[in-house]
Amino acid sequence: MADITDPENTLIIETTKGRVVIAMRPDLAPGHVAHIKKLARENFYDGIVFHRVIDGFMAQTGCPKGSGTGNSKYPDLKAEFSREPHVRGTASMARASSPNSANSQFFICFDEASFLDGQYTVWGNVIEGMDNVDKIKRGEPVREPDKMISVRVAADV
Numbered sequence: 001m002a003d004i005t006d007p008e009n010t011l012i013i014e015t016t017k018g019r020v021v022i023a024m025r026p027d028l029a030p031g032h033v034a035h036i037k038k039l040a041r042e043n044f045y046d047g048i049v050f051h052r053v054i055d056g057f058m059a060q061t062g063c064p065k066g067s068g069t070g071n072s073k074y075p076d077l078k079a080e081f082s083r084e085p086h087v088r089g090t091a092s093m094a095r096a097s098s099p100n101s102a103n104s105q106f107f108i109c110f111d112e113a114s115f116l117d118g119q120y121t122v123w124g125n126v127i128e129g130m131d132n133v134d135k136i137k138r139g140e141p142v143r144e145p146d147k148m149i150s151v152r153v154a155a156d157v
Contacts, residue, residue: 002128010154018132029080045151062105071103089126
């Protein structure tokens with residue numbers, strides 16, 4: 001079990017493959033962390049599938065349409081790029097070509113992805129359950145995809 005030192009900035013995701021715990025990084029991306037917590041507290045992420053999962057790269061989720069074409073009802077976020085590297089377990093925001101187009105979709109890196117560094121907003125790191133992320137069914141799109149059953153802020157559990 002992960003040592004949760006900051007429950008207000010820890011995300012607990014129950015997936016069809018098991019639990020994944022993410023330590024959120026408001027020091028890197030305060031706007032994104034606040035947005036993700038708001039969506040989690042509204043149960044927005046519950047039942048959303050991992051729609052794009054590329055072996056050796058990342059597992060992407062957060063699209064209410066399950067296709068990569070949808071977002072939350074809220075406005076897109078201003079980019080909060082940092083020097084934080086994209087490595088195994090990094091949680092980062094997906095976006096369209098515009099740097100300021102991140103909204104509800106995010107991905108978890110399976111491996112080092114330095115070509116994303118400084119171009120996507122890193123907002124957290126997996127501290128428990130990376131083995132469960134590794135089990136998520138692959139595909140683009142994924143047939144019979146795995147999903148997030150529930151997403152909660154640890155302080156609320």
